[in-house]
Amino acid sequence: MKVFDSLHAFIWQDHSANNCNTYLIDADKKILIDPGHLHLFSPIERELKKLKITPDQIDVVIATHGHPDHLEAAGKFKKPTLFAMNQEEHALISELAAAYFKVPEADFFLTEGDLTIGKLDFQVLVTPGHSPGSICLYWPDRKVLFTGDVVFNQSIGRTDLPGGSSGDLKKSIIRLSKLDVEYLLTGHGEMVTGREKVQENFHMIQDYWFNYL
Numbered sequence: 001m002k003v004f005d006s007l008h009a010f011i012w013q014d015h016s017a018n019n020c021n022t023y024l025i026d027a028d029k030k031i032l033i034d035p036g037h038l039h040l041f042s043p044i045e046r047e048l049k050k051l052k053i054t055p056d057q058i059d060v061v062i063a064t065h066g067h068p069d070h071l072e073a074a075g076k077f078k079k080p081t082l083f084a085m086n087q088e089e090h091a092l093i094s095e096l097a098a099a100y101f102k103v104p105e106a107d108f109f110l111t112e113g114d115l116t117i118g119k120l121d122f123q124v125l126v127t128p129g130h131s132p133g134s135i136c137l138y139w140p141d142r143k144v145l146f147t148g149d150v151v152f153n154q155s156i157g158r159t160d161l162p163g164g165s166s167g168d169l170k171k172s173i174i175r176l177s178k179l180d181v182e183y184l185l186t187g188h189g190e191m192v193t194g195r196e197k198v199q200e201n202f203h204m205i206q207d208y209w210f211n212y213l
């Protein structure tokens with residue numbers, strides 16, 4: 001679905017398979033965020049095709065973190081498409097996933113701070129907790145925040161996977177709650193749109209879920 005002119009959300013609706021939401025920024029550069037599982041990539045290809053985009057036209061693939069339900073299909077892309085994720089996360093998942101799937105080489109690493117791709121300016125926030133090198137991508141001009149599995153609509157990421165930390169997750173969520181966000185684009189489930197709804201979501205999470213962290 002189109003979120004706005006240069007942003008599309010492919011929300012994963014099939015609950016029989018664990019796969020993530022994938023997002024496409026279609027501006028002067030085409031950026032695909034969290035391509036998902038490899039064997040579940042065909043719905044994304046179909047959605048791209050509807051937009052008259054082929055995978056080889058994607059300029060950059062970004063993984064918010066290393067879990068295969070977000071990252072695995074990144075292996076499908078070839079040069080000149082670039083692949084980026086956090087370095088610590090890349091090292092961890094390369095080790096953990098060695099027997100299961102090949103983590104693609106990163107063309108550049110996502111570190112805390114500003115990131116410019118073409119004419120688009122982002123901020124990368126390193127937000128550990130769900131996984132140690134999880135990043136969130138903030139697009140200030142459009143007040144968009146891609147959260148991966150840090151926060152969801154009325155929920156939070158699990159912390160029981162390798163490198164997870166409930167204390168870190170709490171700190172990461174508090175950081176995110178201070179950003180000016182109109183579109184909270186989550187790694188699973190429905191996204192949250194509208195500044196008030198986004199704030200309500202953070203309040204709900206802090207009031208309810210923080211009791212469990």
Ligand SMILES: [Zn+2]
Nearest residue numbers: 065067130149
């Ligand atoms: Zn995850």
